[in-house]
Amino acid sequence: MSKILVTGAAGFIGFHVARRFLDNGDSVFGVDGFTDYYDPRLKRARLDILAQHERYTHAAVMLEDKAAIDDIFAEVRPDVVIHLAAQAGVRYSIEHPQTYIDSNVIGTFNVLEACRASSPGHLLFASTSSVYGGNVKIPFAELDPADHPVSLYAATKRATEALAHSSSHLWDIPTTALRFFTVYGPWGRPDMALFKFVKAIKAGEPIDVYGHGEMRRDFTYIDDLVTGIFDLATVVPQAGLSVSPRDSISPVAPFRVVNIAGGTPVTLPAFISAIEEATQLTATQNLLPMQAGDVVETFADPQLLADLTGGIPSTPIERGVEYFVRWYENYTGAQN
Numbered sequence: 001m002s003k004i005l006v007t008g009a010a011g012f013i014g015f016h017v018a019r020r021f022l023d024n025g026d027s028v029f030g031v032d033g034f035t036d037y038y039d040p041r042l043k044r045a046r047l048d049i050l051a052q053h054e055r056y057t058h059a060a061v062m063l064e065d066k067a068a069i070d071d072i073f074a075e076v077r078p079d080v081v082i083h084l085a086a087q088a089g090v091r092y093s094i095e096h097p098q099t100y101i102d103s104n105v106i107g108t109f110n111v112l113e114a115c116r117a118s119s120p121g122h123l124l125f126a127s128t129s130s131v132y133g134g135n136v137k138i139p140f141a142e143l144d145p146a147d148h149p150v151s152l153y154a155a156t157k158r159a160t161e162a163l164a165h166s167s168s169h170l171w172d173i174p175t176t177a178l179r180f181f182t183v184y185g186p187w188g189r190p191d192m193a194l195f196k197f198v199k200a201i202k203a204g205e206p207i208d209v210y211g212h213g214e215m216r217r218d219f220t221y222i223d224d225l226v227t228g229i230f231d232l233a234t235v236v237p238q239a240g241l242s243v244s245p246r247d248s249i250s251p252v253a254p255f256r257v258v259n260i261a262g263g264t265p266v267t268l269p270a271f272i273s274a275i276e277e278a279t280q281l282t283a284t285q286n287l288l289p290m291q292a293g294d295v296v297e298t299f300a301d302p303q304l305l306a307d308l309t310g311g312i313p314s315t316p317i318e319r320g321v322e323y324f325v326r327w328y329e330n331y332t333g334a335q336n
Contacts (some may be wrong), residue, residue, distance in 0.1 A: 001022075001025055001026055001027060001055075002026045002027070002028070002079040002080060002263075003027050003029070003076060003077065003078045003079045003080075004018075004021045004026050004028045004029070004078060004079065004080050004081075004082065004233075005028075005029045005030075005031070005073070005076055005078035005080070005081045005082070005120075006018045006021075006028055006029070006030050006031070006082045006084060007030075007031045007032070007063065007081075007083045007084055007085035007111065008031070008032055008083075008084035008085030008086065008126075008280075009028070009031060009032050009047075009050065009058065009084075009162030010030065010032035010034065010043040010044070010046050010047045010050075010058075011032065011043065011046075011084060011085065011189075012046075012183070012187055012188050012189050012222070013084050013126070013180075013183060013222070013225065014030070014032070014082075014085070015046040015047075015049070015187055016185075016187065016222050016223070016225075016226045016237065017051065017057065017082055017084065017226055017229055017311055018030055018238075018269075019049070019050065019052055019228045020162075020227075020229075020230050021230070022050070022053045022055055022056060022139060024230070025055075026055070027055040027056075027057075028050075028053075028055065028056050028057070029056075029057045029058075029059070029076045029078065030047075030050060030056065030058045030059070030074070031058075031059050031060035031061050031063075031069075031072060031085065031089045031215065032047070032058070032060060032061075032085065033060065033061060033063065033085070034060055035062075035087075035103075037087065037088075037092070037191070038189055038190045038191055039087075042116065042187070044137075044188065046187055058212050059072055062107075062268075063085055063103060063106070063107025063108070063110055063111065064102050064103070064106055064110065066113070069110045069111065069114050070110075070113070070114050070117065072114070072115075073114035073115070073117065073118040073334065074114075074117065074118065076118075077118055078118065078120050079120060079121050079122075079125075080120060080121060080122050080124070080233050081111070081115060081120045081123045081124070081125075082124050082125070082127045082229065082233070083108065083111050083123065083124070083125035083126065085103070085107065086103055086104050086107070086108075086123070086126060086157075086243060087099045087100045087102075087104055087153075087156075088153070088189070089153060089191055090130060090151045090153050090154070090291075090293045090294060091291055091292075091293060091294075092153075092191070093151055093152040093153040093156075093293065094151070094152065094292055094293060097152050100152055100153055100156045101156065104153075104156035104157065104159075104160060105156050105159050105160065105163075108125065108160040108163060108164070109163060112164060112167040112173075113123075115167070115171075115173050116167065116171045116173065119171075119173070120173070121174065122174045122175075122176070122233060122234075122236050122284075123164070123168075123173055123174065123175045123176070124176045124178055124229060124232060124233060125159055125160065125164060125175070125176075125177060125178065126178055127157045127158075127160065127177045127178060127179045127180070127182060127257070128153070128154065128157045128179060129179055129180065129181040129182070129218070129259070129261070129298045129300065130149065130150075130151060130153060130154035130295075131146040131149060131154050131157055131158045131161065131179065131322075132144065132146055132295075132298070133146065133147075133148040133149040133151075133154055133295070134148035134149075134150055134295075137145040137146065138297065138299040139263060139299040139300055140259065140298070140299060140300055140301060141246065141259070141301040141303040141304075142179070142246070142248035142256075142257045142258065142259060142301075142304055143246065143248055146158055146161075150294075150295065151291055151292075151293030151294075152293075153293070154293075158175065160177075161177050161257065164177060165250060165253055166253075167236075167313045168250070168253040168254055168255040169231070169252050169253035169255070171211070172219025172254065173254070174236045174237050174238070174254040174255075175237065175253070175254065175255045175256075176232055176235070176237060176255075176256055176257075176258060177255070177256070177257040177258070178228075178229065178232070178258055178259060178260055179258065179259045179260065179300075180220065180225065180260055180261075181217070181218040181219070181220050181259065181260070181261035181298055181300050182217040182218060182219045182220060182227050182298060183219075183220050183221075183222055183223065184219055184220070184221065184320060184321075184324060185221050185223065185320055185323060185324055185327075186222065186323055186324055186327035186328075187191060187327065187331075188222070188324060193271075194271075194275070194324055195324075195328070195332070196327050197275050197283065197286060197326055198275060198279065198324070199270065199328075200283075201275060201276070201279055201281050201282075201283050202279060202281065203293040205284075206262040206283075206284040206285065206286045207272070207283050207284070207285055207286065208286050209268060209272070209285045209286060209287050209288065209290070210288050210290055210291055210294065211268070211289070211290040211296065212287045212288070212289065213267075213268045213272075213285070213287060214267075214268070214290050214296070214305070215267075215268050215294070215295075215296055215297065216266060216267050216268070216296070216297040216298070216299070217265060217266060217268075217271070217297075217298050218261045218262065218265045218266075218298045218299050218300045219262075219265065219266055219271070219317055219320070220260060220262060220264065220313050221262050221313065221315035221320035221323075223232055223312030223315065224260075224262070224315050225260050225312065225313065227311065227313075228260040228305055228309065228311070228313065229260070230260075231308075231309035231310075231311065232258060232305075232308060232309060235308045236254070236310065237249055237250075237254040237255055237256045238254050239251065239254045239255070240252075241253060242305040243307050243308060244303075244304070246301075246303055246304050246334075247304060247307070247309065248304065250299075258304055258305055258308065259300040259301060259302055259304065259305060260300075260302070260305055260313065261292055261298075261300030261302050261313060262300070262301075262302060262312055262313040262314060262315075263299070263300050263312065265297060265298065265299045265301040266317050270317065271317060271321075272285070274317050274318045274321040274322075275321055275325070277318065277321075277322075278318075278321050278322040278324075278325040278326075279325055288317070316325075
């Protein structure tokens with residue numbers, strides 16, 4: 001049994017990751033500040049499920065509270081740290097930039113400093129496909145430059161990658177940066193397209209479709225993502241030790257970057273069609289131009305993940321959307 005510390009444990013991805021490690025027999029210490037970015041009741045419902053496990057412990061703490069984070073790490077002495085807490089959302093970052101600096105940059109710095117003191121065997125943390133920003137080469141590979149972020153959200157995530165690399169080098173902390181690509185599935189966030197589209201369609205309301213429906217996204221079903229994180233937790237980076245020509249391992253630190261995605265972009269019309277099929281309803285579409293900070297396409301090269309773990313996310317969009325819709329119907333029905 002290992003001791004796993006998960007930040008953002010009441011969030012969408014953190015909740016699923018914590019459950020996976022609990023199911024594996026590990027003990028999990030969850031940290032979450034319960035911000036009001038979206039309805040905290042959804043976070044509470046996730047936490048209620050985690051709290052049923054006797055090997056789960058929780059602390060309601062903001063990452064910006066350095067003293068509290070230091071105390072938690074000193075008490076838990078985790079074997080593995082999975083840092084998922086962050087202020088998410090590309091569009092929200094345009095209107096609330098300070099929130100992203102506080103949570104993503106300062107919060108991550110505090111986690112890194114706590115790792116410096118507690119020396120976990122492996123730190124894994126959430127980055128994003130958004131760091132590829134203005135890159136025109138596709139698919140996006142880990143060895144590609146990521147120097148042209150087009151949103152503040154992406155810039156803060158790129159900054160955390162740089163901070164984590166320097167910390168890994170200075171303090172010899174094995175670290176893996178996880179670049180996520182449009183994660184979706186049951187218990188997902190209400191601000192994401194799938195949740196918003198299903199809610200609107202079921203209410204007979206139009207859906208806002210940006211980019212006039214011409215965008216493509218490399219959607220990743222939540223169970224596939226969690227499997228990738230779970231498998232990578234035991235793949236501990238060693239400085240300069242490459243597993244393949246496409247490896248992003250640092251020559252000076254036990255640090256690597258890994259895409260977690262299937263490498264199969266889906267058009268927005270195909271995504272909406274999957275929702276219509278799952279709900280047996282037809283969407284009324286309000287076509288709009290792209291919003292600031294968005295990109296036309298995300299498209300991952302997932303081969304490094306395959307080299308490291310032997311697997312690539314493979315849940316078809318139709319099946320993943322159906323799983324979400326069934327969950328949404330159960331969850332919202334329980335709230336009425």
